[in-house]
Amino acid sequence: MSSSPQNPFVFGEIIDDTGFVNRTAELDQLVRDLGDGQKIFLLSPRRFGKSSLVATAMLRLKKRHIRTVNLTVSSYSSYTQFLEKFAEKVLRAAGPWERVKDWITKFGREAKPEISYNVNTGEVNLSLGRGSAYDPGPIAPEVFALPGELAKNAGFRMAICLDEFQQISAFNGGSVENVLRNQVQEQREVGYVFAGSQPSLMQEMLSSSRPFHKAGPQIFLDKIAAADWKEFIGRQLRNRGRVLDDAGMDALLQAADLIPYDVQRIAHELWDYAELRDQRQLDASDVNSVIATLVANQSTYYEILWEQLSARQRAALQAMAYRGDSEIYSQAIREEFRLGPASSVQKAIHSLDSRDVLDRYKGRYFFLDPLFPYWIRSRTG
Numbered sequence: 001m002s003s004s005p006q007n008p009f010v011f012g013e014i015i016d017d018t019g020f021v022n023r024t025a026e027l028d029q030l031v032r033d034l035g036d037g038q039k040i041f042l043l044s045p046r047r048f049g050k051s052s053l054v055a056t057a058m059l060r061l062k063k064r065h066i067r068t069v070n071l072t073v074s075s076y077s078s079y080t081q082f083l084e085k086f087a088e089k090v091l092r093a094a095g096p097w098e099r100v101k102d103w104i105t106k107f108g109r110e111a112k113p114e115i116s117y118n119v120n121t122g123e124v125n126l127s128l129g130r131g132s133a134y135d136p137g138p139i140a141p142e143v144f145a146l147p148g149e150l151a152k153n154a155g156f157r158m159a160i161c162l163d164e165f166q167q168i169s170a171f172n173g174g175s176v177e178n179v180l181r182n183q184v185q186e187q188r189e190v191g192y193v194f195a196g197s198q199p200s201l202m203q204e205m206l207s208s209s210r211p212f213h214k215a216g217p218q219i220f221l222d223k224i225a226a227a228d229w230k231e232f233i234g235r236q237l238r239n240r241g242r243v244l245d246d247a248g249m250d251a252l253l254q255a256a257d258l259i260p261y262d263v264q265r266i267a268h269e270l271w272d273y274a275e276l277r278d279q280r281q282l283d284a285s286d287v288n289s290v291i292a293t294l295v296a297n298q299s300t301y302y303e304i305l306w307e308q309l310s311a312r313q314r315a316a317l318q319a320m321a322y323r324g325d326s327e328i329y330s331q332a333i334r335e336e337f338r339l340g341p342a343s344s345v346q347k348a349i350h351s352l353d354s355r356d357v358l359d360r361y362k363g364r365y366f367f368l369d370p371l372f373p374y375w376i377r378s379r380t381g
């Protein structure tokens with residue numbers, strides 16, 4: 001018996017080089033623009049692959065000796081902590097220590113942070129101020145100026161990603177946006193990518209009354225085309241001596257609604273299913289049985305979610321699950337699903353959008369979790 005190879009379908013983690021599907025044009029653009037010191041906004045609904053795209057771009061930039069920094073804004077609980085980690089990561093990327101230490105001393109004189117450096121690990125630790133009353137506002141401009149100063153003084157380029165960028169407005173309201181925008185636009189040697197997973201919030205940040213308006217080009221990340229997935233999934237299965245027929249492949253991609261996370265999730269389960277049975281030929285019935293298992297495993301979660309929804313929201317979701325969003329406002333559908341007047345359907349849909357049950361893509365609403373409609377249908381069917 002041959003030992004089982006690793007499952008090649010990965011989800012819930014950031015994908016890098018080897019399992020990376022398509023996105024060549026976006027990748028080239030991102031690498032080029034960041035290398036040139038541009039400020040770019042990367043937008044898409046959740047789980048479309050922003051973080052994976054940025055991670056792959058950062059790897060390429062590193063190979064070109066560009067210093068890279070990646071921060072997920074939503075990981076930090078306060079503005080102070082965000083500024084500390086920003087400074088630490090920038091200093092680490094700018095290292096070695098010998099090169100940056102003079103500059104740090106200068107930065108330290110003005111900002112008076114506590115900075116420690118571990119010679120063995122190369123770790124820089126920085127503390128701006130303690131206590132919840134500490135106001136990081138006055139020092140923020142200096143922290144955000146750091147990448148530009150270091151890059152200019154040491155003669156390198158830098159690329160910085162601020163992921164989940166829409167969360168930045170949670171720290172200190174508009175003033176963070178103002179300070180960051182002012183500093184960032186001075187930094188010719190530093191490329192920035194601001195990635196955000198709530199397009200509506202990101203669009204608001206980019207609107208005309210806000211500091212980041214017209215600060216740089218916007219990239220809207222699309223879904224990955226079916227043809228690319230077919231090639232990728234087919235090749236991985238073939239390498240293991242298996243085939244998924246055309247109808248099976250279509251069933252998989254349709255169930256996943258071409259959302260990258262869900263394509264990988266279903267393909268991952270299908271792989272394990274085939275390994276367990278040592279089955280070489282796979283078709284739509286195998287895909288459907290894998291989907292049924294996934295839906296069953298999630299049912300507790302779906303039930304809890306369902307219980308939290310209002311009657312109007314449930315009715316709107318049922319209509320969406322059976323008919324899609326195209327005619328949800330039509331009289332026929334509103335009557336069939338007892339949705340009430342169009343205005344309350346609209347209200348229900350909006351509230352489901354802000355609860356992250358639905359989202360919009362190319363002007364249409366869709367289920368963020370494409371298996372949720374399966375569960376909804378399985379209950380009422």
Ligand SMILES: Nc1ncnc2c1ncn2[C@@H]1O[C@H](COP(=O)(O)OP(=O)(O)OP(=O)(O)O)[C@@H](O)[C@H]1O
Nearest residue numbers: 010011012013021046047048049050051052197261
């Ligand atoms: N180019 C790609 N090739 C193959 N799989 C991908 C690709 N991009 C994304 N995926 C799949 O989608 C999953 C989610 O990707 P990622 O975390 O990068 O998305 P995201 O847009 O940053 O999501 P979130 O908004 O939740 O942060 C990955 O774990 C992977 O399974």
Ligand SMILES: [Mg+2]
Nearest residue numbers: 050051052163
């Ligand atoms: Mg992400």
